[in-house]
Amino acid sequence: MVNVTINDNSTELWHKRLSHMSEKGLNCLAKKNQLSGLKNATLKNCAHCLAGKQRRVSFRSCPPHRKSELLELVHSDVCGLIKVRSHGGALYFVTFIDDCSRKLWVYTLKSKNQVFEVFKQFQASVERETRKKLKCIRTDNGGEYTGSFHEYCLRQGIIHQRTPPKTPQLNGLAERMNRTLIERVRCLLSDAKLPRSFWAEALNTVTHVINLSPSVPLRDDVPDRVWFGKDVSYDHLRVFGCKTFVHVPKDEKSKLDAKTRQCIFIGYGLDGEFGYRLYDPVQKKLVRSRDVVFIEDQTIDDIDKTEKVDSQDSGDLINVNPVPLDSSPDLIQDDVHGDVSDGHQDIDDFDTLMDYVVNDQQQAPIAPPAVPLRRYSSDEYVLLTDGGEPECYEEAMESECKDQWVEAMKDELQSLHENHTFELVKLPEGKRALKNRWVYRLKQEDKSSSLRYKARLVVKGYTQKKGVDFEEIFSPVVKMSSIRTILSLAACYDLEVEQMDVKTAFLYGDLEEELYMEQPEGFVV
Template sequence: MAKRQFGFDVKVFRSDNAPELKFTGLFSELGIVHQFSCVEAPEQNAIVERKHQHLLAVARALFFQSRVPARFWGDYLLTATYIINMIPSLLLDNKSPFDLLHSKCPDYSIFKTFGCLVFVSTLRSNRNKFSERALPGIFIGYSPGVKGYKVYVLQTQSIVLSRDVVFHENIFPFHSISSENAIVNPFPSVSLPQISFNDVHFPAETIVAGSNMVVPNSNDAGSTSSAPTVAASNGTCPTLANTNANIPHVADIPHVADIPHVADMNESNTVESPNPTSRIVTPQDVPLPTTQNVNQGVAVEAIPPVVRRSSRQVHKPSYLQKYHCNNVFSAPAPNVLYPIEDYLSSSKLSSSYEHFVANVSSIYEPTFYHQAAKIPAWQDAMKEELKAMEDNHTWVTVPLPEGKKAIDSKWVYRVKYKADGSLDRFKARLVAKGFTQVEGIDYTDTFSPVAKMTSFKVLLALAATKNWHLLQLDVNNAFLNGYLDEEVYMKLPQGYLPESSGSNLVCKLQKSIYGLKQASRQWFTAFSEVVLAFGFQQSYADHSLFVHGSGENMVVLLVYVDDIILAGSNMEQLSAVQSFLQQNFKLKDLGTLKYFLGFEVARNSSGISLSQRKYALNLLEDTGTLATKPADTPISASHKLNAQDGELLPDPQQYRRLVGRLLYLTHSRPDITYAVHLLSQFISSPRHPHLMAVYHLLSYIKKSPALGLFFPSDSNFQLHGFVDSDYSSCPDTRRSISGYCMYIGNSIVSWKSKKQATVSRSSCESEYRAMAAATCELVWLASLLSSFQVPVTHASLYCDNQSAIHLASNQVFHERTKHIEVDCHFIRDKIRDGFLKLFHVSSANQLADILTKALHGPLFKTFIAKMGLIDIYQPPS
């Protein structure tokens, strides 16, 4: 910017030794000399340190005046920077930095009071004839490059940029929140108390109807303060003049009453009592002056001051002070048009399962060590983890050998629950930052199998039909059971004080821990040796699936890293397997399967329900779309998404993170699979229309966040599937989209939406290629079912293209098919062997259609119902 905008060449860059300021490659390329200050010698970079102090001083002043919560600290600093750059300085000969850079005076008319109440105009496209024309908000600064103001809207709890703003610079709504809660926030990932329009109480000021003017009461007058003012005359740049102006002091402006809220966990143990007498002063409360009153000099009667809320504090009971409650089924928030509570209901849940769901959604899990270190429960969890490491001889502390590099580590925190949903324990896990390991030095082989999600769903489908028991086990410190073949050093974990003393101490790892690239491989090798010695047979279709015995005594074991599922009809056999595993590993019995890898499992006599409700709600909460208007379809049927239209996103990481999280949600949501597949095509260079499509998809998820799969108990074991393709539908490559969904009886267990690898010359060819991919999946599912001792003699595949069915059923070879790859023709071998049977289905009953294209609302809902998706949390209509 210095070169492009102002013609200056940067020659020397001076900074401290912070790693984020080391741009060695860039500076070498541009020929810039990078100078570093000595450790703990900030005076060597005094100019920057002094400017930091200046910025923080102005930012603190903005805070003390506005009391806007500390989570807006970035807006504090940006506004402070903007103000410093615009106002004149005695050090610059009464000129501003803006004046010196641009050789013109800045426009001071745009200055507004930070943190004051504003009303921002709503967009015409988002309102009808009876919608509000303006929404209340808080002014939080200016946005570079945009000719407008940045406003935090209270009703929607979102930040907007607008030029149409009306300011009330004597009213500060956030004064109603105590300074302690505004300043101290030990959990950055947890939102501070939010304010809705109903929570904002205006001071006792006379609001004149029909105008934007606010007349302060007498309490605002008479306060003086000595402050520098900016004076301008004759079109010249303003200069600083030390004058005593009658400026109302911040402390003299009437403060509003405190807003009731639950204090932050472990920071305050009090809940302020509500005040039913507080209210908003509306124009209807103020008598309008008449002409007669004005002529006679009759003054309008003043409004009595707002009654303050009682300062009495109610203390939480001591046994509740460690817990933070976030009720999953609560009353809707005021002034929210589409509250999430309208789309979730517990009416269909049993009392025990409702208790489980509420617990899963309530307890806070910290993200960083400094958050957990303040909470005794998490402190004990970290001590327990470190003790387990030492007892297991995971490492020895030694000085770091010369020429070796130690990797770093971090803490991960999870809350574990019992089968009934009650709190089991707080689990702190030490994880190595394996992404810093060097191949060939710190590790060699890394591959380790994990259970496929399809295997998990097939297991649930068979358990529902065969009435199997489902048990869940967790291996404590599973990776500590694997021995390392390489020499790996790790920095001392946070909070760990070794018994030995010395300088440059590190941990020399003797056993694998979580996070190491080879840890999963070493653990799975050790686990496989144990279960195979007991007599389990490893499945060839999924190496994480083990089967023991047959008939009524059969036990199925599915392992995903350190989470284990046991299934079978004989509880004695299940107990025997569990006892054997307990002898070899430290196990935690989690009881009946209810929560596995983010999937919620609910069961009754009709079958098993599987959903990712909590995961979907977390996604909506993190993206601020809990209160958005729900959409009827995942993606508009008339969408024109392509790789060229629209502006590139300045920060593509946000888009990539959202699509990545949505990909995991597709494991239980075939209804969004096509939309996520489409959006994932633009990962490399996402544009604005793509991001808007992501938020449209989130609006659809908000409509049914708990929608998921259902495995009926009265199903059969017939393997069949539906396959379809959308010919030449990609506007960028003209390739076709394949889609299939596979069923075991009435239970959907597998589905996919994927762009074909090459361009097809006809719709028959694209359907034929899709049928080949679907046949591969059917063959694998048949092999998987045989591992469960469910023989499959044949499978049915339904297609809506007669030409493709004839091409697969007949050994034809002509000009239109001779170029198709040979591997696609193996479908003919499966038909000839009698394994595969093809059937024609009408397009109205082609369930795979939902996986190849965007459908209109009514047709989309019909296909969802036919696929067997249900929402056990759907509120009664």
């Protein structure tokens, strides 16, 4: 057979005959003299091979090279959405990494729109600290790094390197750091037995420790030592989430109050702050102090959460002989001095009790107790907890009954829509949007009925100003005196009383004012 159009000795012909075999394969067969007339195969670019077999260029072809000067190159990336809000309301965080020292900065964000402002704060801080100018920043091509961010870099003379779409490998240092941060945050929260809402505190702690940790690109040197040019100390480090005793200042306690309170260690001072950051689980607030005693082998589970009892003035105290109590198998007895009295004194009514107290004021000081003091065992306190109602949206989303609370919130929003309570609009200029919160309640008509999960969306009324958001205040709630009167009349005349509940009763009122409210948590459009 003779091919008059194509030379059968050509590499291209054998390439096509062998279903677009590679040049290496063609040469292998040619060396064995298995391809007639072909001794050496040299392929040109084949458009069809590119269409069917083209692969991405290896990222290892350009090995990373660490810069020699501080702020010569900074890597940045945003991590989120994190589904659990931090205590400060953050859902994202942004990282900045100096390529020369590998020093890390992390800022928590409520939205990605804050990246630009945070970057300007970061730039001002590091340039003043080092007396050097930021030369180049490398980011991905996300929307938070375009527009005004990019224009600002141009005006400041900062080179803005943006990676092509779908190539996170080109910003690999920042991407890998995000993974490291998230993994170590999980470890801290698990070890400390803290809820996920503490992720921002754990993140700041991890960042602080990473800057004190040996780095392979630095040949096991430490980022903070390279950045500051001096040795670092590890003596201040403590176990995240451990139990602490914090000294209470004089102006925050009375004479007989305890001089310490139990807290949880949640981090180190930020942005030049001194001392440690601690969380008071009883008062549910942040505490910052340097006068701290750490119990590093205990966690929040070991905190004594007994409520603080207000102390009484010594002038209000009176001496009363104790009345013997009947023993109970559910109580644990403490060893005290004194014999147990068999006597029992009955006090029939309130007047007798008052006479007894007043007459006793002239008696001698209090004697040792006539009966052993009793306290409940730790297991008994399980029965003293509340009904498991979440205090906020985050707690509801972390509870075991998350699905039930979600349905309750959807039911509440459905009622609001059906009653045309509000409509979704953009906030006009000069107007202020009121904040709101979810209130969760467990309802049970009687012991035989099942629990009902109710969620109510309420406006934080304390943020309103008279004359701006309202003129008059009404409280359409029935007084207890009225209820008692009705029940008394029903009992006197042998009447039957029926109870009814008007669902979302407050929604039937008419508002004359024009009010604006933020969208409820979990249902932001």
